[in-house]
Amino acid sequence: MTNSQLTLVQIDNYGPWTVTPEPRREMDLQTLQSRLFADLAQFVGSRDGYVFFTRFDNMVAITNGLDADDHRLLQETIGNRYPVTISLGTGIDASPVEALEAATAGLQHAGSAQDGDRREVLSGEFLAEAERTGSDVQIAHFDVNDATGKYTDQLNEFDSFIQIEQGYAALMRYLREEYGALSFFVGGDNIISICPAMDGDDYRDAIDHVEAEAGVELKVGVGVAANPHVAGMDAKHALETCRHEGTIVELARPVDEVGITTD
Amino acid sequence: MTNSQLTLVQIDNYGPWTVTPEPRREMDLQTLQSRLFADLAQFVGSRDGYVFFTRFDNMVAITNGLDADDHRLLQETIGNRYPVTISLGTGIDASPVEALEAATAGLQHAGSAQDGDRREVLSGEFLAEAERTGSDVQIAHFDVNDATGKYTDQLNEFDSFIQIEQGYAALMRYLREEYGALSFFVGGDNIISICPAMDGDDYRDAIDHVEAEAGVELKVGVGVAANPHVAGMDAKHALETCRHEGTIVELARPVDEVGITTD
Amino acid sequence: MTNSQLTLVQIDNYGPWTVTPEPRREMDLQTLQSRLFADLAQFVGSRDGYVFFTRFDNMVAITNGLDADDHRLLQETIGNRYPVTISLGTGIDASPVEALEAATAGLQHAGSAQDGDRREVLSGEFLAEAERTGSDVQIAHFDVNDATGKYTDQLNEFDSFIQIEQGYAALMRYLREEYGALSFFVGGDNIISICPAMDGDDYRDAIDHVEAEAGVELKVGVGVAANPHVAGMDAKHALETCRHEGTIVELARPVDEVGITTD
Amino acid sequence: MTNSQLTLVQIDNYGPWTVTPEPRREMDLQTLQSRLFADLAQFVGSRDGYVFFTRFDNMVAITNGLDADDHRLLQETIGNRYPVTISLGTGIDASPVEALEAATAGLQHAGSAQDGDRREVLSGEFLAEAERTGSDVQIAHFDVNDATGKYTDQLNEFDSFIQIEQGYAALMRYLREEYGALSFFVGGDNIISICPAMDGDDYRDAIDHVEAEAGVELKVGVGVAANPHVAGMDAKHALETCRHEGTIVELARPVDEVGITTD
């Protein structure tokens, strides 16, 4: 069984800030949002977690391996270097969406995202080292087959984008509704999902569903480990196996065989 | 009539680079992609253009105001500071999607996105100063009504995200199919569209369509100018008018009244 | 004769900000300072100017080619993305230090660097296009001979650094006192100087002085143009000529032969 | 007694890279150097170490608290995101300069800084957790008295810079020759020194020396701890004590009273 530690990163009072005293240059907002996300990716990523840009004013991270001190430091360093501050809510559950529900609720209880007074909330619980196991995190890395040949080299970029987007939307809804899994577009034709314990048939069903609903053909590599980086890297290698073997679902380690894994 | 200059920014041979000699840490790819986009946003944005992250390995920009030398310099500075290079294709047309079609085709003719030899293509045509007018660029800035109250403060972040995503997907497809307009999610609950000459009724239809299909309520501010920054800033101010007046469609300058506008 | 447009970039009220409400993590200050400088380098550099980190809270730029609107935009974009703001003072003179004197005075007249109220000053004059000539900017790029063999591969890094530092200090004082030239360490074993009209003998004297005072052997490439980028790139190529010819002073274009240069 | 773990960060083959195939835009080199340093500052700083830009192609860090895996990861993440790679050499000694000597030697033995083949060396030894004590790191934070009133608000920026520079040069040479301490300018009027066990009289002597040689008046705050961040923050607070008490030397914790300190 998985045990996901999800952290919601929410910029405090961002809506009002973007228009006070007047609306700000859009490309400056894009720059600030992207660089803030990049800093989170480095901080969380170098501690073996994963973070996804999601809506930029709200970003979702899976933080197995990061404790309360890490979250506190992240908040402090962002506050020292940006014109905005962030609130961090964390939750833990076998179901990724339930963990995120708890993480989000921690912030909502402290106040609105646009509360003039709510700043730098740090809420929630963190996995103790003794509680962690090698099956805590399941990461699925989906990839469109031959995106270059079918879309990028054929269609104008927006029509390629619409195709990828529809494949993403179909997968995202299906996995959330069926499994409580959370899926994020990570660029190109790639989607990474934070999953509960799912098996090869579950992934085959998901791929079939996306092909039927959106006409987009996916393959997937799946990894299971104590932290997102190891699980995700195993998933990438499994995806390379798909490429070499011509398969569409590869599990780096069969779900039921994972016990306590050393990194 | 609009006259959009669209530029496609495509990272050369990125797929192979991400897995050679071995797959790279995912959070390092996220960091590189986001910071590359941020640099494009600063370069293009400080010259009054707009750029959108789109798929990160392929990014769409509207570059009215940037000439061939600007594009050449952008390519050079990225090549000096990143482990990858970019190809730039530009096209001009009254219809945004047609302009992007031409821009994309310029790169496709030079070679595949994953061509081992194709590097730093610079293709296409650029608007001459004498040809530019104050109605060249129409920017629509869409925003979800009370996203904070309806979603952010109520649902877990992923379910909020699914709602915003579905609103975006519906708008994106409709505007592309009906008008050849190109729509991009820019964070929070905001979508910016590069539009041809459209009027208030066209926008009301689009908003009705999105509410019917996805259940998401939008409002929009629209601006028209010689360059994206001025048009986009006018659109933001028009959106503020929506907020103050309680309206859902506001045009900064009536489409048929725009002639040559000084910045 | 040269005609240097110098801009002083000064962070507003930075000293107090670093300790309010409490001292901040030193590595966060280093990150903020370096990234702010990097953004200035991109903005100014892509407009063919040069900027030097100097003291980080105060940075010196040579901005021939940037006008009032460029300076205003630079101030705005920094203010949108950092937790601090900048004041910009500009001055013009054949003598670099006199131009900087005027630039600095513009800010000093508006208020102290630590004035609780002084924010985002924009002072000074900017070269009109019609006034610019191809001899406005003289850039000298100094380089230590075989720094790798003599220092980097031989001594511990701090002792290498002390050697380079002493060479820099000797050159910096000499050029400022004799010519009003401004010299900046730019990394490795490289120093770039903003010079008035100086000839080959002047540079030979400077190099002799540094060898006598600090025991550090330099070579120099010099360029003259309408803007810092072209002058500086010519200087770099002249330095390569030094390497190939075994000379120690090379002028890209003899000072008295430069008239109106096309970029 | 202190026990400093020093790491030398050296960009591999950087000189040749800057001119191949041709010299690169200077402001792009400044941007790359500054952003690379900023990333090192975040990685090392968030693990409670300190890093100094030094010569940018060679940077000095005090890394008590970072182990071999941390250094390996730092090398990997830089290699994934920059067009250059870094070699890392580490050394340990009570004397900071001796530790740096060992760190530098580790790289020199592996090959020249401009060796066409030498890439990503990882050499040296790392302090084991069991060996660490609360007196391992001594950080002195020097600051010029009333730099704003005496220099910044009075002189042109270059003449202010020359004053600060001369004070730095005098302090840097004196502390290295007398104590094997390593001093780094960190912006404004601030210098941070990595010191062996020194007492209040030693610091008073250093301050007297700098005033006599360069005419620059300093004050200093000193901290001692197991890692640079805690020692350095204590030093900053001691500097605030200087400001409030009107003293010029303040030790956060008397050198001889420090035993095993919990962070």
Ligand SMILES: Nc1nc2c(ncn2[C@@H]2O[C@H](COP(=O)(O)OP(=O)(O)OP(=O)(O)O)[C@@H](O)[C@H]2O)c(=O)[nH]1
């Ligand atoms: N975030 C992320 N994106 C990736 C990764 N690998 C590839 N990509 C993206 O996917 C895009 C397409 O690359 P590929 O999937 O290799 O190309 P393809 O044409 O679909 O080929 P096949 O997948 O082998 O059928 C690249 O341009 C990247 O944007 C990865 O590990 N992480």
Ligand SMILES: Nc1nc2c(ncn2[C@@H]2O[C@H](COP(=O)(O)OP(=O)(O)OP(=O)(O)O)[C@@H](O)[C@H]2O)c(=O)[nH]1
């Ligand atoms: N890219 C971009 N995002 C914006 C802009 N303004 C607001 N946002 C985003 O929109 C989010 C929600 O802010 P608002 O739209 O002001 O909040 P709301 O609750 O929907 O309120 P109303 O729109 O006034 O009904 C913010 O957190 C930002 O992420 C903008 O100009 N550009």
Ligand SMILES: Nc1nc2c(ncn2[C@@H]2O[C@H](COP(=O)(O)OP(=O)(O)OP(=O)(O)O)[C@@H](O)[C@H]2O)c(=O)[nH]1
């Ligand atoms: N800012 C800047 N630094 C440079 C430039 N070229 C080289 N450097 C720096 O100078 C350092 C030493 O490189 P070189 O000067 O080529 O090496 P050297 O051993 O001194 O060799 P010679 O100068 O050819 O005698 C590099 O590591 C860089 O830090 C440049 O154009 N700009």
Ligand SMILES: Nc1nc2c(ncn2[C@@H]2O[C@H](COP(=O)(O)OP(=O)(O)OP(=O)(O)O)[C@@H](O)[C@H]2O)c(=O)[nH]1
């Ligand atoms: N790196 C770094 N620089 C600092 C720090 N504190 C201040 N500075 C720099 O020092 C500059 C001058 O600030 P102060 O030292 O407070 O000003 P001052 O006029 O010298 O006043 P006193 O030192 O109180 O006499 C600032 O602009 C910053 O650049 C710090 O903690 N770290």
Ligand SMILES: [Ca+2]
């Ligand atoms: Ca693919």
Ligand SMILES: [Ca+2]
């Ligand atoms: Ca809204």
Ligand SMILES: [Ca+2]
């Ligand atoms: Ca040299």
Ligand SMILES: [Ca+2]
């Ligand atoms: Ca001071």
